Amino acid sequence: xxxxxxxxxxxxxxxxxxxxxxxxxxxxxxxxxxxxxxxxxxxxxxxxxxxxxxxxxxxxxxxxxxxxxxx
Amino acid sequence: xxxxxxxxxxxxxxxxxxxxxxxxxxxxxxxxxxxxxxxxxxxxxxxxxxxxxxxxxxxxxxxxxxxxxxxxxxxxxxxxxxxxxxxxxxxxxxxxxxxxxxxxxxxxxxxxxxxxxxxxxxxxxxxxxxxxxxxxxxxxxxxxxxxxxxxxxxxxxxxxxxxxxxxxxxxxxxxxxxxxxxxxxxxxxxxxxxxxxxxxxxxxxxxxxxxxxxxxxxxxxxxxxxxxxxxxxxxxxxxxxxxxxxxxxxxxxxxxxxxxxxxxxxxxxxxxxxxxxxxxxxxxxxxxxxxxxxxxxxxxxxxxxxxxxxxxxxxxxxxxxxxxxxxxxxxxxxxxxxxxxxxxxxxxxxxxxxxxxxxxxxxxxxxxxxxxxxxxxxx
Numbered sequence: 436x437x438x439x440x441x442x443x444x445x446x447x448x449x450x451x452x453x454x455x456x457x458x459x460x461x462x463x464x465x466x467x468x469x470x471x472x473x474x475x476x477x478x479x480x481x482x483x484x485x486x487x488x489x490x491x492x493x494x495x496x497x498x499x500x501x502x503x504x505x506x
Numbered sequence: 507x508x509x510x511x512x513x514x515x516x517x518x519x520x521x522x523x524x525x526x527x528x529x530x531x532x533x534x535x536x537x538x539x540x541x542x543x544x545x546x547x548x549x550x551x552x553x554x555x556x557x558x559x560x561x562x563x564x565x566x567x568x569x570x571x572x573x574x575x576x577x578x579x580x581x582x583x584x585x586x587x588x589x590x591x592x593x594x595x596x597x598x599x600x601x602x603x604x605x606x607x608x609x610x611x612x613x614x615x616x617x618x619x620x621x622x623x624x625x626x627x628x629x630x631x632x633x634x635x636x637x638x639x640x641x642x643x644x645x646x647x648x649x650x651x652x653x654x655x656x657x658x659x660x661x662x663x664x665x666x667x668x669x670x671x672x673x674x675x676x677x678x679x680x681x682x683x684x685x686x687x688x689x690x691x692x693x694x695x696x697x698x699x700x701x702x703x704x705x706x707x708x709x710x711x712x713x714x715x716x717x718x719x720x721x722x723x724x725x726x727x728x729x730x731x732x733x734x735x736x737x738x739x740x741x742x743x744x745x746x747x748x749x750x751x752x753x754x755x756x757x758x759x760x761x762x763x764x765x766x767x768x769x770x771x772x773x774x775x776x777x778x779x780x781x782x783x784x785x786x787x788x789x790x791x792x793x794x795x796x797x798x799x800x801x802x803x804x805x806x807x808x809x810x811x812x813x814x815x816x817x818x819x820x821x822x823x824x825x826x827x828x829x830x831x832x833x834x835x836x837x838x839x840x841x842x843x844x845x846x847x848x849x850x851x852x853x854x855x856x857x858x859x860x861x862x863x864x865x866x867x868x869x870x871x872x873x874x875x876x877x878x879x880x881x882x883x884x885x
Contacts, residue, residue: 443704443852462849470854473838478849498704498855 437504438481442496446470450492457485459505466490466502479505524566528780535783536560536775539672548679552652552771556672559775560783570776577776580769586664590770591657592738597763598653598865599742600755602833604717606855607862608709613825617863619809620829621871623648623802627794634790638884639663642875644791647673648798649868650681651831656774657735658872662879668778669788673795681835684796686843688803689827697814698847700822702856711747718744725870731880732873739869803827806860821856828857831868837861 450467453459464476465485486506490496539557543550563571570577584590607614628645636644643659643666655674659667677684690698718740726733745755777783810826824844828836840857 444855471834471837471858473834473841473854475841475852475854476845476849477852480850498706 437486437506438483439501440465440477440479440503440505442468442498442500442502443475443477444470444498446475446496448490448492448494448496448502449474451488451490453485453488453503455485455488459483459485465505468496468502477502481505521566526566526780528784529564529566531784532564532778532780533561535778536564539775542676542679546679549652549675551767552671552675552774555768555771556675556775556778559772560668560778561775562772563776563779571779577772581773581776584766584769585656585660585667585773588657588660588734590766590773591653591660592734593762593766594653594770595657595735595738595869596742596758597766599718599739599744600746600758601763602739602743602746602862602865604743604862604866605709605714606705606858607866608713608717609707610705610856610859613856613859614863614866615813616806616809616826616829616860617865617867618829618871619826620802620806620831620860620864621649621867622805623798623800624868624871624875626801626805627798630797631794634794636790639879640666642879643667643670644794645798646670646872646875647677647791647795648802649831649872650674650678650799650802650836651865651868652678654735654831654868654872656770658875661876664777665782666787666791668774668783669791670795671774672778673792677795677799678832678835681799681830681832682839682842684799685803685827685836685839688800689807689824689840689843692804692807693811693823695847697811697823698844699851700814700819701848701851702820702822702825702853705855705859711749714747715744718747721866725873729870729873729877731876732870735869735876736873799830802830806830806864822851822853825853825857825860828860828864829867830861830864833861833865834858836864 446468449469452464459479461482462478466477483505486504488503536557539553542548543553569575624645627648628641631641631644639662643663646655646658652674659670722740725736745751806826806829810823813821814823828840837857841854844851844853
């Protein structure tokens, strides 16, 4: 089952650090978002493989939006 | 003829012959403030005019603070009358978003805790022999809010205005250095790692419009002599939230705030004449101000720990540190600290709620203090 990486708050996507197929370790940065003029690294909740990236840089996101999925 | 020429030339060296070591030191201090603003990016909008004002006022014989002098005019019309800080409050209201607080109202308690430093420092200043009104002006540095500090000290202890303002603005910039050690010291490893859930409570436009009006009436009834502060911040906020007076909102946050910031900064710098500023008192004020901010942070974190305990571990006590008015620096500090201990911890929005609470808290604390002093016949 895919585990989602969700946005913890409203903001904007700055950078995508991983691509589909990449291996990630738990706590490794997947996406960097900007909220309140601050860069917030969003980390992988579990170790696994990136199945899907659902956002692109510059995109506005709401809290709880799914940013990526880890399989 | 020759003697007239000599006398004229003599006029050119008068500046040098009247130049004392005190003025030289103050020009260096003014230059240091310029360096902090320009080179280090610490509150440049204020430190630059304050620093330059301090340099100008220490030029011998220039008389900028004498009766009729240009800085004296700004100071008398804007600072002594309290008009400048009041105008800045309108701009602050127009720039402040209270949404994080409305989304999470119980967090406002942390904004109240963040004001304890004011009162504890006030007591400390009294113990050190400052008179009551001076102690109030010093304690208010603990509000961590520049305009509030300026407003209160210009009202009660204008002779300390330079020291209080320099302390307030410098320490606000130093929040990322002052707060983390206190936060680390007062929390356990387990508490530092607490992940707080996402707050996603919609706030209606009606609530946002009613909020400034209700706060103004309620807070002003409790602390009527603080109404100029609360009222102006909330007026600015109402203009922001209602969406129908965009021009007034823009003018408040841009033109008015910019002009007043420049004149206010210069006026504060102008209070820093060598004989008034180079005193042991100034150093004590700076030290007490630092203690005030440390105490705010400590009490905020301790209340955070209590809330953590009462909620069965749902609140990360680190967000208590953001219950001060230094917005949004303090909330950012909390986010950075929290993520150091747990990469999956995103405390920013929770800390923003506490921080917005701290902004209101500092103004209300000042308002309460003004009213209490008035009640005691000292206002």
